[in-house]
Amino acid sequence: xxxxxxxxxxxxxxxxxxxxxxxxxxxxxxxxxxxxxxxxxxxxxxxxxxxxxxxxxxxxxxxxxxxxxxxxxxxxxxxxxxxxxxxxxxxxxxxxxxxxxxxxxxxxxxxxxxxxxxxxxxxxxxxxxxxxxxxxxxxxxxxxxxxxxxxxxxxxxxxxxxxxxxxxxxxxxxxxxxxxxxxxxxxxxxxxxxxxxxxxxxxxxxxxxxxxxxxxxxxxxxxxxxxxxxxxxxxxxxxxxxxxxxxxxxxxxxxxxxxxxxxxxxxxxxxxxxxxxxxxxxxx
Numbered sequence: 001x002x003x004x005x006x007x008x009x010x011x012x013x014x015x016x017x018x019x020x021x022x023x024x025x026x027x028x029x030x031x032x033x034x035x036x037x038x039x040x041x042x043x044x045x046x047x048x049x050x051x052x053x054x055x056x057x058x059x060x061x062x063x064x065x066x067x068x069x070x071x072x073x074x075x076x077x078x079x080x081x082x083x084x085x086x087x088x089x090x091x092x093x094x095x096x097x098x099x100x101x102x103x104x105x106x107x108x109x110x111x112x113x114x115x116x117x118x119x120x121x122x123x124x125x126x127x128x129x130x131x132x133x134x135x136x137x138x139x140x141x142x143x144x145x146x147x148x149x150x151x152x153x154x155x156x157x158x159x160x161x162x163x164x165x166x167x168x169x170x171x172x173x174x175x176x177x178x179x180x181x182x183x184x185x186x187x188x189x190x191x192x193x194x195x196x197x198x199x200x201x202x203x204x205x206x207x208x209x210x211x212x213x214x215x216x217x218x219x220x221x222x223x224x225x226x227x228x229x230x231x232x233x234x235x236x237x238x239x240x241x242x243x244x245x246x247x248x249x250x251x252x253x254x255x256x257x258x259x260x261x262x263x264x265x266x267x268x269x270x271x272x273x274x275x276x277x278x279x280x281x282x283x284x
Contacts, residue, residue, distance in 0.1 A: 028207055029121065029238060029267075030238055030240075032162070032207070032231075032233060033231075033236040033238050034236065034237045034270060035237075035239070035240070036077065036239040037241075038079060038239045038264070040241065044079040044080075044264075044266075045076055045078050045079070046077040046078075047074045047075075047076050048074060048075045048077065048237055048268075048270055049074050050072065050074060050270060050271055051072050052070050052071050052072070053154065054068055054070055075268050075269065075270045077239045077268045078268070079265065079266040080264070081262050081264055082116070082119075082262065082263055082265055083108075083112065083260060083261050083262030083263060084111045084260075084262075085258070085259070085260045086258075087251070087254070087257070087258050088100060088256060088259060089254070089256040090256060090257075104259070105261075108244075109244065112261065112262075116263075117211045119265070120267045121209065121211050121212050121213065121229075123236055123267060123268070123269055124227045124228060124275070124277045124278075125216070125227050125277065126272070127275045127276060127277040128273075129146075129149050129273070130277045131145045131146045131149070131278055131279070132278050132280045133279065134217070134219060134279055135281050135284075136281055136284065137280055137281055137284040138163070138228075138279075139170070139171075140171060140175065140201060143161060143171070143202060143204060144201070144202050146161070147202050147203065147204050147230060149276050150230065150231075150275075150276060157232060157234075158203075158233070159204040159205070159230055159231065159232055160205050160230070161204050161205070161207065161229065161230040161231075162206075162208075162209055162212060162228050163206065163207070163209075163278060164210070164212035164213075166214075166280070166281065166282050167226050167278065167280045168198060168206075168208040170280060170281075170284065171206070172198060204230055212226050212227065212228050213226065213227055223281060223283060224283070225281055225282055226282045227279055228278040228280070229275050229276060229277045229278055230275070230276050231275030232275065234270060234271055234274045235271055235274035235275035236267065236270060236275065237267065237268055237269075238267045239265065239267070240263065240264065240265045241264040242263075244262070244263050246259065246260065246262075247259075247260045
């Protein structure tokens with residue numbers, strides 16, 4: 001019989017707390033997209049209404065205007081379980097100098113956070129608008145073009161970009177005078193040299209993540225490409241039901257305890273026109 005956290009909270013509180021902290025500290029996707037808290041006992045599919053844009057018209061004094069029509073569409077977010085399982089032997093638990101339960105809790109939280117990011121970033125490939133070229137390095141112009149595309153689509157507010165490590169390297173080299181031997185005078189070049197952080201380009205905050213997919217290859221060669229994106233928070237939705245759930249079960253014959261950490265999450269494109277994918281070589 002599996003015991004939940006309510007029954008055995010005194011034994012594994014460190015594990016649950018460490019996992020929650022590690023998940024939220026390591027996951028960046030939830031900070032960049034629109035998040036939804038899914039209530040319990042409401043099914044596993046969330047329907048998010050999306051309103052079409054309206055246009056205002058000039059009014060004539062004393063004359064009633066025509067009624068405006070708006071058509072709502074919807075995006076659906078399907079919830080599913082993600083998690084990690086491990087078994088802790090009594091010998092390990094009682095012999096280690098460190099708190100094994102807390103250490104594994106932190107590792108479980110990081111794993112769940114990475115899975116959440118991976119699932120969100122995988123949606124970049126589904127965005128229709130695209131900048132960059134396969135088998136070629138992305139440039140600062142790629143970011144600027146993506147920003148212009150979104151602004152032309154009437155997307156207002158903050159924009160974020162998530163790129164893979166090789167794409168980030170390509171941007172850093174471009175900002176640092178294409179790999180020159182001395183620091184450039186501009187603030188971007190100095191920031192890249194001193195901290196390795198790209199920062200904000202054209203009002204878009206750029207993040208680097210190894211979880212960006214590197215599997216795009218639609219031509220005849222074998223060179224893979226990364227697919228990052230510039231997007232508004234309204235482009236992608238991420239839902240989560242509650243937090244991390246822990247269950248443990250004693251395995252007497254193995255002199256060990258099974259611990260299962262899980263979360264219920266889902267993600268979907270909300271408004272396709274609010275994001276632009278960035279295609280670039282994963283090796284240049």
